[in-house]
Amino acid sequence: MSPIIRFDRVSVIVHEKTILSDISFTLFPGEKAVLCGKSGSGKSSVLRTLLGLHPIKSGTVYFQEQPLTPSSVQTVRSCTAYIGQEPMLGAESVREALLLPFQFKTHRDHKPTEAQLIEVLQRLHLPADILRQESSRISGGEKQRIALARGLLLGKKLYLLDEVTSALDAESKQAVFDVFSDPQLTVLSVAHDPEWLERCGIVFELEAGRLTQVKRNGNT
Amino acid sequence: METLDIALPRMALLYGLCLLPWLLLWLIGLRLSRDIGISILRMSIQLALVGIYLKMLFDLNHPWLNGLWILVMLLVADLSILRRAGLKARYFVLATFMAIASSILFSTAYLVILVIQPTHFYDARYIVPLAGMILGNCLQGNVIALERFYSALRKNENEYATFLMLGATRWEAVRPYFRDAVKAAINPTIAGMATMGLVSLPGMMTGQILGGSEPWLAVKYQIAIMICIFTSTTIACIINLKLSLNIAFNEFDVLRDEVIDKP
Numbered sequence: 360m361s362p363i364i365r366f367d368r369v370s371v372i373v374h375e376k377t378i379l380s381d382i383s384f385t386l387f388p389g390e391k392a393v394l395c396g397k398s399g400s401g402k403s404s405v406l407r408t409l410l411g412l413h414p415i416k417s418g419t420v421y422f423q424e425q426p427l428t429p430s431s432v433q434t435v436r437s438c439t440a441y442i443g444q445e446p447m448l449g450a451e452s453v454r455e456a457l458l459l460p461f462q463f464k465t466h467r468d469h470k471p472t473e474a475q476l477i478e479v480l481q482r483l484h485l486p487a488d489i490l491r492q493e494s495s496r497i498s499g500g501e502k503q504r505i506a507l508a509r510g511l512l513l514g515k516k517l518y519l520l521d522e523v524t525s526a527l528d529a530e531s532k533q534a535v536f537d538v539f540s541d542p543q544l545t546v547l548s549v550a551h552d553p554e555w556l557e558r559c560g561i562v563f564e565l566e567a568g569r570l571t572q573v574k575r576n577g578n579t
Numbered sequence: 580m581e582t583l584d585i586a587l588p589r590m591a592l593l594y595g596l597c598l599l600p601w602l603l604l605w606l607i608g609l610r611l612s613r614d615i616g617i618s619i620l621r622m623s624i625q626l627a628l629v630g631i632y633l634k635m636l637f638d639l640n641h642p643w644l645n646g647l648w649i650l651v652m653l654l655v656a657d658l659s660i661l662r663r664a665g666l667k668a669r670y671f672v673l674a675t676f677m678a679i680a681s682s683i684l685f686s687t688a689y690l691v692i693l694v695i696q697p698t699h700f701y702d703a704r705y706i707v708p709l710a711g712m713i714l715g716n717c718l719q720g721n722v723i724a725l726e727r728f729y730s731a732l733r734k735n736e737n738e739y740a741t742f743l744m745l746g747a748t749r750w751e752a753v754r755p756y757f758r759d760a761v762k763a764a765i766n767p768t769i770a771g772m773a774t775m776g777l778v779s780l781p782g783m784m785t786g787q788i789l790g791g792s793e794p795w796l797a798v799k800y801q802i803a804i805m806i807c808i809f810t811s812t813t814i815a816c817i818i819n820l821k822l823s824l825n826i827a828f829n830e831f832d833v834l835r836d837e838v839i840d841k842p
Contacts (some may be wrong), residue, residue, distance in 0.1 A: 411831035429830035436747045447738040460745035
C-alpha cells in the first residue's frame with residue numbers, strides 16, 4: 360500500500376522566517392495521526408503546506424505519491440477536508456453552508472438530497488432544524504461539526520483537523536470520535552486533547568519547525 | 580451668447596474668497612493653511628498649464644498630438660489608480676493600462692464617431708474633454724474596485740482558503756469579492772445617474788450652459804457622457820480585476836504578499 364501523504368525533507372520559509380525545517384514523515388490510508396508541540400512549533404503549517412498554502416523552499420510533498428505542484432494542488436484540495444478551530448462556513452445559513460461546495464463546478468453534479476443532509480447531521484449529533492439557523496448564530500463546536508459534515512457529504516477521505524475537539528462537549532466529541540473510527544478515513548490533526556492523542560495511533564512531535572519524535576502505537 | 584470673461588483683478592478677488600473657509604478652519608483649530616495653500620497653488624498652476632496646452636492642441640488639432648495627449652492622461656491615471664489602490668505599480672501597470680485604455684478608447688470612439696459625428700473624429704474639441712471626463716470617473720471606479728477587492732481578500736483570507744479547500748477554482752473562490760468590488764465601483768455612477776438634475780446640476784452641463792449652449796443640447800451631452808462613464812467604468816473595472824488575478828496570485832492560488840504596497 361502506498362502512502363497517502365509523504366513529506367520528504369520539506370522546509371518552508373514564510374516572511375523570511377523558517378517555519379518548517381527538514382520535515383519527513385509518511386501517512387498511510389486509514390491512519391490517524393496527531394501533530395503535537397508548543398504554540399509556534401509549526402503544527403498548523405504542516406497542514407497548510409500540504410494544501411499548497413505555504414511555498415516550499417526545499418524538499419517535496421507527495422499526495423498519493425504524486426508531488427505537490429500547481430497542477431496537482433487542485434486534486435489534493437478536492438480530496439481533503441480542512442477543519443480549523445473556528446471554521447469559516449462561507450454562507451449565511453447552515454443549509455447554504457452545507458450546500459456551498461456543490462455550487463462549484465467540481466461537485467455540481469453530486470448535490471446531496473435532503474435525506475443525506477439529515478443523515479450526516481445525525482451522525483454528528485446535530486438536530487435537523489439546525490439547517491434553518493444562521494451560520495453566525497451557532498456555536499464554535501457546532502461550526503466545527505457542520506464543517507465536518509460538509510467534508511463527509513463531499514465523500515472526502517483525508518481530514519486535516521486543527522484543534523477540532525477543543526470547542527466540543529463530551530457528547531459531541533464522542534460523535535466525532537465515532538465518525539473517525541471509520542478505517543477508510545485518514546486523519547492528520549493538530550491537538551492537545553489527551554483523549555484525542557490517545558485515540559490517534561501516530562503522534563508527531565514538533566519543536567521549532569523540526570520533527571523531533573514519531574510515536575507509532577505508543578512506540579518511539 | 581458669449582461667456583463673460585473673468586479679468587485678472589476679479590480672479591484675485593475670487594482667491595480672496597478662500598480666506599473665509601481658511602479663517603473658519605483656523606477658528607476651529609484646524610491648521611491646514613499649508614495644505615490648502617499648496618492645493619490651491621497646484622490647482623492653479625496645473626490648470627494654467629493645461630489651458631496653455633489645450634489652446635495649442637485645439638489650434639493645431641493634429642490627430643497624433645491629440646492621441647499623445649490621451650496617452651499621457653491614461654498613463655497618469657494608470658499610476659494614480661495603483662498608488663491609491665495600494666498595489667505595486669511594477670506588477671500591475673500594464674494590466675491596468677490595458678483595462679483603462681481599452682474601455683476609454685472604446686467608449687470615447689463610440690460616442691464621438693457614432694453619436695456626435697464631428698467632421699474629423701480626432702477633433703481635439705471633442706475627444707480631449709470627453710476622454711478626460713470619462714477617464715476621470717473611470718479612475719475613481721478602478722481605485723474602488725481594486726482597493727475593495729484586495730482588501731476583502733486579505734481580510735477574508737481564511738474564507739477564501741476555505742472555498743479553495745471545498746473544491747473551488749481560483750475564479751470561483753474570488754467571485755464573491757469580485758462581485759462586491761465591481762458593485763462598489765459602479766454604485767456611485769448608478770446613484771449619480773438616479774439623482775442627476777435633482778440634487779445638483781452636473782458639471783459638464785453647467786459648463787456648456789455657461790459656454791452659451793442651449794440647455795436642451797447640454798442635457799443631451801450630459802446624458803451621453805453619463806452613459807459612457809457608466810459603460811467604461813464597468814468594462815474597465817471588470818477587465819482590470821480579471822487581468823490582475825493572473826498577477827496577484829501565485830501558482831497555488833495564494834495571494835502574493837509582494838504585490839501589495841504595505842501602508
